[in-house]
Amino acid sequence: MKRKTKLIHGGIDGDSHTGAVSVPIYQVSTYKQEEIGVHRGYEYSRTGNPTRFALEELIADLEEGKRGFAFGSGMAAITAVMMLFNSGDHVVLTDDVYGGTYRVMTKVLNRLGIDSTFVDTTDLSEIERAIKPNTKALYIETPTNPLLKVTDIKAVAKLANERDLLLIVDNTFNTPYWQNPLSLGADIVLHSATKYIGGHSDVVAGLVVVNNADLGEDLHFIQNSTGGILGPQDSWLLIRGLKTLGLRMEAHEENTKKIVEFLVQHPSVKKVYYPGLESHPQHKIAKCQADGFGGMVSFDVGSEEKAAEVLKKVRYFTLAESLGAVESLISVPAKMTHASIPKERREELGITDGLIRISVGIEDVDDLIEDLTNALN
Incomplete structure (x- = not known):
């Protein structure tokens, strides 16, 4: 089957x-x-x-x-x-x-x-x-x-x-x-x-x-x-x-690939974390053991202040502590999902105050990219 x-x-x-x-x-x-x-x-x-x-x-x-x-x-x-x-x-x-x-x-x-x-x-x-x-x-x-x-x-x-x-x-x-x-x-x-x-x-x-x-x-x-x-x-x-998991996962990934292409080229983004990037350290392993790269992306904008500004300006990305839904979600892990980890430990791992995590939904990807463009600019 x-x-x-x-x-x-x-x-x-x-x-x-x-x-x-x-x-x-x-x-x-x-x-x-x-x-x-x-x-x-x-x-x-x-x-x-x-x-x-x-x-x-x-x-x-x-x-x-x-x-x-x-x-x-x-x-x-x-x-x-x-x-x-x-x-x-x-x-x-x-x-x-x-x-x-x-x-x-x-x-x-x-x-x-x-x-x-x-x-x-x-x-x-x-x-x-x-x-x-x-x-x-x-x-x-x-x-x-x-x-x-x-x-x-x-x-x-x-x-x-x-x-x-x-x-x-x-x-x-x-x-x-x-x-x-x-x-x-x-x-x-x-x-x-x-x-x-x-x-x-x-x-x-x-x-x-x-x-x-x-x-x-x-x-x-x-x-x-x-x-x-x-x-x-x-x-x-x-x-x-x-x-509907299969249909949704394919739609999440299709949108995510286009958003990653946009983020990698944006001057305000310091680093992008996504296994689908060939520059990702474990890209080959991800490609070998999974049939897709998923709909989760993290990117660093350099500071807590810039991250807060982005989160205030987005319209279609909902500020919320979760992921994997049909709607796109956005968060700052250091202040939200990973706040229980001591700051020193977070910094050691690379979970900086300027790190933003997005769960890409299944909206029209052009709307999502426009939303991120306005927020980052």
């Missing part, structure tokens, strides 16, 4: 009971049992809900995995995955991960005894140096947020396999339409489904897919025990969003 067809017909296709072509929203908390312990596969909606299950089956199909899980947010998904580990365990992570990931690792999970080290995972030697005797997993975000660095998933998977470590990949930016980390050797793939998978700025959710049954059982136990599940209404919204 081709990708666009799988988006429509993957997982559970419609409703076999009624013939409905759309999976119903099962707005229910509990289920009638025939007798004690005898039921039709569902007993309580924290443990399982038919609408959520349809979404979980669909994302497992799309990511070419064994089992999928839907959570109430991307951070709930990340936290549940990290609960696979015990006090005293250590995880190596990509250095410029999303600020929320950094925060939960350094301000919450560290209090439970889960240690973390952040390194440039585009450099295998840095990963190797960071591995300790108690390291249990490697966690990579690729492309990264907000500097769009690309980590070689196959190479890191080989290293993880040699060291008997789990490889976890945040695939939010590329989505399963452009990139399938499990097929490249990862053990767990996760998404902030709030972003491209939902695609319409109307749902907050997280998704996880695992590559084997044992991991699936372990993660289901955590999901059921801690309860950070996604509700049926939001599950249905994600199923609906996924049906």
Whole structure:
């Protein structure tokens, strides 16, 4: 089955009971049992809900995995995955991960005894140096947020396999339409489904897919025990969003390529970060492991003042803390999505106060370029 067809017909296709072509929203908390312990596969909606299950089956199909899980947010998904580990365990992570990931690792999970080290995972030697005797997993975000660095998933998977470590990949930016980390050797793939998978700025959710049954059982136990599940209404919204994911991702990328061409030539722009540029340090890796370069771009205008001026002048780019929607969004990571990372650390990574991140929507690209032209001038 081709990708666009799988988006429509993957997982559970419609409703076999009624013939409905759309999976119903099962707005229910509990289920009638025939007798004690005898039921039709569902007993309580924290443990399982038919609408959520349809979404979980669909994302497992799309990511070419064994089992999928839907959570109430991307951070709930990340936290549940990290609960696979015990006090005293250590995880190596990509250095410029999303600020929320950094925060939960350094301000919450560290209090439970889960240690973390952040390194440039585009450099295998840095990963190797960071591995300790108690390291249990490697966690990579690729492309990264907000500097769009690309980590070689196959190479890191080989290293993880040699060291008997789990490889976890945040695939939010590329989505399963452009990139399938499990097929490249990862053990767990996760998404902030709030972003491209939902695609319409109307749902907050997280998704996880695992590559084997044992991991699936372990993660289901955590999901059921801690309860950070996604509700049926939001599950249905994600199923609906996924049906147009292919069309949207292609439209996002088509617009993005033209905007990148414009930004590279603009005198007010000091640097552009986009994996689709041949000058990008990991362009060849991105081209090899993904079928597209995505709709995220970051560019530096040199100062906090200039960045603030640009954000004040744009009309079609909405100032907001998210990405991946049909409308174009704009933000300054240092002041918004990555404000939880200490300033010294941000500067060390290259997340300057003049760095602007845009999520290119599917509006007419001429309007978007005109908007950026007016703002930058």
